[in-house]
Amino acid sequence: MNFSPVHFIAVPLLAAFLIPIIGRFSKEVVKLIPGAVLLYLSYVAISLYPHTLQKPIVEIIAGFKPPFGITLYYGPLAAFLVTMIMIVGFVIWLYSYKFIIREPLEKYYMLFLLVIAGAAGIMITGDIFNMFVFLEITSIAAYSLTAFLRDKDGAEAAFKYLLIGSFSSTFYLIAVMLIYANTGTLNIADIATKMQSVPNQPKIFIMILFMVGFGIESELFPLNGWAPDAYSQAPSPIGGVFGGIVVKASTYAMMRFAFVLFDFRSTFEFILVMGVITMVIAEMSAMRQQQIKRMLAFSSIGQMGLVMIAFGVGTDASVQAALFQIFNHAIIKTLLFLAAGYLVFHSGSKKISALDGLGHNKPITSFFFALGALAIIGLPPFAGFWSKLYILTSTAKGGFLTVIVLILISGIIEAVYYLRVVSRLYFKKDVSKDSVRRTPLSGIVAMGVLAIVIILIGFYPHLILEYIQPAAHDLIDKASYIKFGLLN
Amino acid sequence: MRKVTAIFVLAIFGFYMLSVFLTIPFGEKRDNVGQHYLANTVKETGAVNTVTSIVVSYRGFDTLGEVTVLFLAATGLGAILFDKKGKKRRLQHASLIVRVGAHLLYPLIVLLGAYVFVHGHLTPGGGFQGGAIIATGVLLMFMSYRSFETSHKALIYIESLAGIVFVLAGFSGLIWGQSFLQNVLPLGEPGRLLSAGIIPIIYIAVGFKVGAELTGLLDNLLKTIK
Amino acid sequence: MDWAMIMIYILAVIIIVAAIFSVKQKDLLLAVIGTSAISVILSIFYYLLQAPDVALTEAAIGVALSTIIFVIAIKKTERYEE
Numbered sequence: 143m144n145f146s147p148v149h150f151i152a153v154p155l156l157a158a159f160l161i162p163i164i165g166r167f168s169k170e171v172v173k174l175i176p177g178a179v180l181l182y183l184s185y186v187a188i189s190l191y192p193h194t195l196q197k198p199i200v201e202i203i204a205g206f207k208p209p210f211g212i213t214l215y216y217g218p219l220a221a222f223l224v225t226m227i228m229i230v231g232f233v234i235w236l237y238s239y240k241f242i243i244r245e246p247l248e249k250y251y252m253l254f255l256l257v258i259a260g261a262a263g264i265m266i267t268g269d270i271f272n273m274f275v276f277l278e279i280t281s282i283a284a285y286s287l288t289a290f291l292r293d294k295d296g297a298e299a300a301f302k303y304l305l306i307g308s309f310s311s312t313f314y315l316i317a318v319m320l321i322y323a324n325t326g327t328l329n330i331a332d333i334a335t336k337m338q339s340v341p342n343q344p345k346i347f348i349m350i351l352f353m354v355g356f357g358i359e360s361e362l363f364p365l366n367g368w369a370p371d372a373y374s375q376a377p378s379p380i381g382g383v384f385g386g387i388v389v390k391a392s393t394y395a396m397m398r399f400a401f402v403l404f405d406f407r408s409t410f411e412f413i414l415v416m417g418v419i420t421m422v423i424a425e426m427s428a429m430r431q432q433q434i435k436r437m438l439a440f441s442s443i444g445q446m447g448l449v450m451i452a453f454g455v456g457t458d459a460s461v462q463a464a465l466f467q468i469f470n471h472a473i474i475k476t477l478l479f480l481a482a483g484y485l486v487f488h489s490g491s492k493k494i495s496a497l498d499g500l501g502h503n504k505p506i507t508s509f510f511f512a513l514g515a516l517a518i519i520g521l522p523p524f525a526g527f528w529s530k531l532y533i534l535t536s537t538a539k540g541g542f543l544t545v546i547v548l549i550l551i552s553g554i555i556e557a558v559y560y561l562r563v564v565s566r567l568y569f570k571k572d573v574s575k576d577s578v579r580r581t582p583l584s585g586i587v588a589m590g591v592l593a594i595v596i597i598l599i600g601f602y603p604h605l606i607l608e609y610i611q612p613a614a615h616d617l618i619d620k621a622s623y624i625k626f627g628l629l630n
Numbered sequence: 631m632r633k634v635t636a637i638f639v640l641a642i643f644g645f646y647m648l649s650v651f652l653t654i655p656f657g658e659k660r661d662n663v664g665q666h667y668l669a670n671t672v673k674e675t676g677a678v679n680t681v682t683s684i685v686v687s688y689r690g691f692d693t694l695g696e697v698t699v700l701f702l703a704a705t706g707l708g709a710i711l712f713d714k715k716g717k718k719r720r721l722q723h724a725s726l727i728v729r730v731g732a733h734l735l736y737p738l739i740v741l742l743g744a745y746v747f748v749h750g751h752l753t754p755g756g757g758f759q760g761g762a763i764i765a766t767g768v769l770l771m772f773m774s775y776r777s778f779e780t781s782h783k784a785l786i787y788i789e790s791l792a793g794i795v796f797v798l799a800g801f802s803g804l805i806w807g808q809s810f811l812q813n814v815l816p817l818g819e820p821g822r823l824l825s826a827g828i829i830p831i832i833y834i835a836v837g838f839k840v841g842a843e844l845t846g847l848l849d850n851l852l853k854t855i856k
Numbered sequence: 857m858d859w860a861m862i863m864i865y866i867l868a869v870i871i872i873v874a875a876i877f878s879v880k881q882k883d884l885l886l887a888v889i890g891t892s893a894i895s896v897i898l899s900i901f902y903y904l905l906q907a908p909d910v911a912l913t914e915a916a917i918g919v920a921l922s923t924i925i926f927v928i929a930i931k932k933t934e935r936y937e938e
Binding site for chain 2: 146148152155156158159160161162163166201202203204205206209210211212245246249250252253256263271272275276278279282283285286289290292297316320322323324325326327328341343344347
Binding site for chain 3: 679681746754755756758759762763765766769844848851852854855
């Protein structure tokens with residue numbers, strides 16, 4: 143049996159169903175299962191990559207050809223994103239191996255596997271209703287993981303997320319119903335061919351429903367009220383999963399529909415404007431935060447606003463810049479959340495003022511946090527510099543000069559609040575009372591892997607750029623998506 | 631003031647939605663994928679019930695996803711309501727009529743549920759409906775008798791094994807056929823119990839899984855009442 | 857006007873009355889019973905629209921299981937609103 147894209151979904155499901163049985167015999171084996179699965183899937187993703195660069199892999203499920211059956215469309219863009227989330231997922235598993243000590247452990251690993259499988263499913267499916275199913279899987283696993291620590295704030299954050307997330311699923315389902323009623327098919331490539339004949343009034347309503355539905359998951363303003371609470375009350379590795387994996391999947395879905403189904407000019411302008419508003423408001427809110435994980439959450443929302451701006455400009459160069467920024471943000475934000483997890487653990491409180499002076503006491507963890515902070519601001523020679531530069535140049539070529547001014551102002555605000563934290567880490571007296579506990583090796587290795595990637599991409603950005611170009615062409619080129627998606 | 635704005639906004643949204651929905655001709659025969667399914671279901675899948683053949687065969691991948699969603703809901707509930715010390719249910723015994731009636735009805739309800747999911751490809755119904763009916767029967771017994779216990783271990787085993795059977799049925803399509811979840815068993819004669827390839831196998835697995843899951847969920851919830 | 861249409865109109869009126877009743881009721885237990893009444897009538901509607909599978913599912917899940925989960929939630933919190 144050779145590798146095929148359906149493994150990305152079937153193997154985590156099989157492992158998640160096996161965990162309760164194995165959990166009755168040995169708890170240590172249960173902790174190792176997600177690591178083995180994610181390692182295997184990273185290997186599958188890397189070995190399938192060269193094939194996708196020649197021709198996208200389209201896999202048929204259940205033996206019925208499209209548009210009567212479900213297909214999985216695994217092109218260069220899907221390969222890029224799935225490889226990224228599998229490797230980031232493996233690193234987060236390595237970190238959680240020693241970080242999560244609260245019972246029930248086996249349920250944590252089941253939910254963790256399934257949230258990654260759901261995000262991978264959103265990225266590779268070629269069928270609209272199938273995407274709804276994977277959106278549900280990702281959302282419900284995310285709600286349960288937000289409430290995992292079972293304290294009062296966690297329950298409130300999870301409840302908010304659940305209430306708003308249900309709206310997202312419902313709006314998306316109504317949009318799917320309207321599309322089926324108007325075009326008669328559920329395959330995305332087939333809908334793209336039939337979209338011309340749909341009259342304007344339902345088309346605009348469907349577009350609104352899609353944008354709201356996926357906008358809630360991608361944390362656009364004003365639909366992101368749930369996000370700061372969910373990121374800060376969930377366990378820290380799960381904050382990394384939300385910011386690095388889940389939000390990327392829903393951004394991919396929104397952009398895929400925008401390019402393939404609704405490609406009128408006003409869609410892109412709308413996304414550009416919403417991206418600008420999101421970025422400005424999120425960065426300004428981040429400056430006022432007193433707790434470190436809430437600050438990181440607002441910063442994550444602001445960075446995704448920047449990605450939306452780059453997608454909204456709509457040219458080839460700007461889409462490449464947006465994909466580069468997605469990659470950088472996944473790696474850097476995950477590193478920041480993982481480092482913040484141990485900083486909060488050692489200082490005993492979530493407030494920024496409790497982090498004073500930890501740079502002397504816990505040098506390694508603080509170093510990783512400082513590295514992530516410098517990278518996300520956009521300082522050379524780290525990876526964040528290149529992606530911000532590309533976004534600025536492509537926006538300038540598009541002619542949106544006010545947008546550039548706003549991006550630069552937000553960059554300055556970002557630098558202020560991140561460097562404020564870094565200076566408290568290193569240049570203040572140590573107030574922590576804990577000098578005995580050390581950061582475990584698995585956490586250090588996990589953060590170290592991410593840090594090495596950041597520095598490597600910072601010095602040699604063309605290593606990633608040669609993979610981003612085919613991915614960007616995959617997103618923009620509607621005709622070849624239709625051609626390959628319908629197996630012509 | 632807030633209520634008035636809320637009703638106003640809802641009215642506008644509802645009116646817009648109604649006007650969009652009214653443009654769809656409802657009830658006519660239209661040219662869509664569903665017509666192809668209706669015309670070809672017996673020939674391609676062997677199941678007489680079209681809904682079952684769509685749910686399990688044409689869109690079996692979605693059913694796998696939905697089964698996972700149910701599994702996630704039960705797991706999430708177990709994770710949030712987790713309590714180290716096992717508790718017992720503290721509801722009171724119901725009255726005599728309810729107790730005797732439940733005792734008589736319980737085996738019939740379970741039999742009805744089993745009938746519904748075994749004959750999923752022939753009569754209306756299927757795995758989800760059958761599993762829900764069985765869970766309702768068990769709920770009746772929970773409400774009537776304080777001492778009615780279901781073995782926690784057995785529920786976990788049934789749930790996991792049924793899920794594994796579903797995924798392995800899918801992989802068997804990859805190994806012996808060309809695609810995941812393809813029908814590799816012979817289709818047989820439509821209308822008989824042993825027909826339609828792997829559809830009865832998948833639906834029986836789904837019926838067991840849903841029944842065990844909902845029972846475990848209700849047990850978890852009922853144990854938290856003081 | 858044949859009997860089927862008359863029955864459908866009567867059931868539609870009952871559904872709307874039950875929905876308004878559930879919203880305005882202060883005793884949450886009665887509101888939940890109103891919701892399960894809506895599920896029963898909805899299940900009849902699905903059967904009249906020639907979808908027996910959906911009717912079975914709505915009857916099994918909406919009437920019994922959904923109601924009991926709400927009742928447990930009410931028992932652990934408060935019975936009367938405000």
